[in-house]
Amino acid sequence: MKIVAAYLLAVLGGKIAPSADDLKDILGSGTPLFPISFPRRN
DSSP states (O other): OHHHHHHHHHHHTTOSSOOHHHHHHHHHHSOOSSOSSOOOOO
16 A cells, blocks of 8 residues: 555656656655554563
8 A cells, every 4th residue: 555655646746657766765755653663561
């Protein structure tokens, strides 16, 4: 689903045919909403 959203963002941004590198740049530019590792509960 993220890839589809990145593709649509690239098209809306003016790219007629976004490449895989364009999509990687879009996906890599954001920050995750949650940390990758959650603290462990004891």
